[in-house]
Amino acid sequence: MIDDFDFDPGSGRIALLCRGVTGERWIEIRNSAGEAIRRIPPNYLPHHPRWSPDGKKLTFSGNDGRIAVHDVSRDETTIIYDDNRMQAGFSRWSPDGSHLAFTAYGRHITEQGFTRPPDLFRYEIATGVTEKLTKSDNFVDRFPAWSPSGGQIAFHRGDLDEDEKPQEACIYDRTRKSVRAVLKGTTSQHFGLSPWSADERWFSLSERTESGYRTRVVDLFGQAADCLEFPGREGIFSSEPGSTDLLCIDTDEVAWHEVPSGRKGASIQLPPGVEIAKELTWHKVAFGDHARCVYFTGSDGKVYIGEEGAGCAVFAEYDEPAPEYSLQEFVVTASDGLELPAQRLVPASPRNVAVLYVHGGPGGDLNRTDSWAMCLVREGFEVVRVAYRGSRGFGDDLFQANRGVAGVKDVRDVIDTGIAWHKQFGAGRDLALFGNSYGGYLGMMAAKHPESPFSCFVATCCCMSLRVLPGRYGTLLPPGAIERERALEERSVRRNVERIRVPVLLFHGELDTVASTSDMRRLHESINESGGDCSLVVYPDDTHGLAKHRAEIFAKVSQFVDRNAA
Numbered sequence: 001m002i003d004d005f006d007f008d009p010g011s012g013r014i015a016l017l018c019r020g021v022t023g024e025r026w027i028e029i030r031n032s033a034g035e036a037i038r039r040i041p042p043n044y045l046p047h048h049p050r051w052s053p054d055g056k057k058l059t060f061s062g063n064d065g066r067i068a069v070h071d072v073s074r075d076e077t078t079i080i081y082d083d084n085r086m087q088a089g090f091s092r093w094s095p096d097g098s099h100l101a102f103t104a105y106g107r108h109i110t111e112q113g114f115t116r117p118p119d120l121f122r123y124e125i126a127t128g129v130t131e132k133l134t135k136s137d138n139f140v141d142r143f144p145a146w147s148p149s150g151g152q153i154a155f156h157r158g159d160l161d162e163d164e165k166p167q168e169a170c171i172y173d174r175t176r177k178s179v180r181a182v183l184k185g186t187t188s189q190h191f192g193l194s195p196w197s198a199d200e201r202w203f204s205l206s207e208r209t210e211s212g213y214r215t216r217v218v219d220l221f222g223q224a225a226d227c228l229e230f231p232g233r234e235g236i237f238s239s240e241p242g243s244t245d246l247l248c249i250d251t252d253e254v255a256w257h258e259v260p261s262g263r264k265g266a267s268i269q270l271p272p273g274v275e276i277a278k279e280l281t282w283h284k285v286a287f288g289d290h291a292r293c294v295y296f297t298g299s300d301g302k303v304y305i306g307e308e309g310a311g312c313a314v315f316a317e318y319d320e321p322a323p324e325y326s327l328q329e330f331v332v333t334a335s336d337g338l339e340l341p342a343q344r345l346v347p348a349s350p351r352n353v354a355v356l357y358v359h360g361g362p363g364g365d366l367n368r369t370d371s372w373a374m375c376l377v378r379e380g381f382e383v384v385r386v387a388y389r390g391s392r393g394f395g396d397d398l399f400q401a402n403r404g405v406a407g408v409k410d411v412r413d414v415i416d417t418g419i420a421w422h423k424q425f426g427a428g429r430d431l432a433l434f435g436n437s438y439g440g441y442l443g444m445m446a447a448k449h450p451e452s453p454f455s456c457f458v459a460t461c462c463c464m465s466l467r468v469l470p471g472r473y474g475t476l477l478p479p480g481a482i483e484r485e486r487a488l489e490e491r492s493v494r495r496n497v498e499r500i501r502v503p504v505l506l507f508h509g510e511l512d513t514v515a516s517t518s519d520m521r522r523l524h525e526s527i528n529e530s531g532g533d534c535s536l537v538v539y540p541d542d543t544h545g546l547a548k549h550r551a552e553i554f555a556k557v558s559q560f561v562d563r564n565a566a
Helices: 371-378 396-400 409-424 438-447 470-476 481-490 494-499 517-529 550-563
Strands: 002-007 014-019 025-030 036-040 046-051 057-062 067-071 076-081 086-093 099-106 119-124 130-132 139-146 152-159 168-173 178-181 202-209 212-219 227-230 234-237 246-249 253-257 264-269 285-287 293-297 303-307 311-316 326-333 339-346 354-358 382-386 431-436 457-460 504-509 534-539
Touching: 002 046, 002 285, 002 293, 014 046, 014 311, 025 046, 025 057, 046 086, 057 086, 067 086, 067 099, 076 099, 076 119, 086 139, 099 139, 119 139, 119 152, 168 202, 202 234, 212 234, 212 246, 246 285, 264 311, 326 409, 339 409, 354 371, 354 409, 354 438, 371 382, 371 431, 371 550, 382 409, 409 431, 409 438, 431 438, 438 457, 457 550, 494 517, 504 517, 504 550, 517 534, 534 550
Parallel strands: 354 382, 354 431, 431 457, 457 504, 504 534
Antiparallel strands: 002 014, 014 025, 025 036, 046 057, 057 067, 067 076, 086 099, 099 119, 119 130, 139 152, 152 168, 168 178, 202 212, 212 227, 234 246, 246 253, 253 264, 285 293, 293 303, 303 311, 326 339, 339 382
16 A cells, blocks of 8 residues: 655656555655656665655655655665664755755653654755754654745644643744744644645644644734634645645545635545545645646555546555455443444454454554554454554544543453453454554553453563653643652553563564663563563564564464464
């Protein structure tokens, strides 16, 4: 499938971030005729490809924390930022192509939180000089977006000291070297890939509401409260000179609206059952080579072209045969009565042992193309999945049900799912537990519970403590400093390892920013010293995604699960 893309209107080239069934990612560059002309291989662990203004170069960030530039004509990739202390990402070109803006944070987030919160950086192409633009121990600054003149850079800011404070859209002024909020608000804000109007007067942002999101356009030349409301979940501006038309993105259409009048112009209906995919805080959209033409990544992993009067058509796709399985949906009633959507992915000839796969997050979803789940199906396992509270995709009630109780209620959801599967489908069969990232944290906490119904437990990229999520304390933990610290201690993996009595297999990348290798080795030793059975596999060259060693990992997983079946 295609995870992300960028389109260059001048050359007609498109850069596609492709993902295979087993999770590896690479960038394929195609010309205007749709022919593949360049390939940036998986060893760069690429993410977020973005064209330079002249269409001759491409920047991308790696999951290993490096920033790269690829020269298309020379077919050369150069690493332009590589600091082993920092994890960098989200690089964007300045309008004149002379600089890159990106964000970076201290590579190792310890159980005490960030060693260095994310800051905004600027890199000069000609000299190779990197300048830090924001410098604070208290803020999380991410996702830069240059103004059309290049004089300002918008970014998202979260507050570590006041975690109940909503995320804000902020602007860094390069001349004044100062930061200001776009619009003071009471709810969390985000913006898309192109939030600035061409004349830099108008700025589009989205605010979270009880029912979803609303689009607001702020008059940066007016009073702070001067803002207009528009339909849709997000709005982006075209860089076309003189245009102030806003493209409003909704679940079933995109439509242009005049700013400031709000008058609706052309609209394009999205294909049935397809929404525009979202990446972190922005929808994956790019403008075409003429007015009223857009490209977007669909929720089905294909890139579409949409044109006024012509509708939408598939423009680019990457299909790799996925393992065949039947999807069976069921409902788990949690211990407190909350109904949890659940799924069984059943291959044609499943093994006698099934696997409950717990996705990452907090805030992940039951993505049917999840590479960890697909790998398990390919190995012949029936894969059980559950939208534990805090998961997305099943309404705000389920998402908000984890507020303040992360590491407690969602852990119980995992246990309840295992018990429900055994009662409904698992007669005479074992159920192993597999957790990735935050799912690994939930699995570890579930494995120590006396009612744990699992035969063994596998964790990849395991998160060991809620302390590594300092920017989300306000939603994950109870209010109040004393109560919060007590919860962090009580809900830590290391505090509970002596209770784990099922065999455990851990996989970790040395370059992982969520847990250090020393932390994982201490966890491994603590489980064994407490009478448990734990094995740890460390890959020196891999990161949080463990994308370089999937085949080896799943060979070991299959052997481990089979060996520990009843």
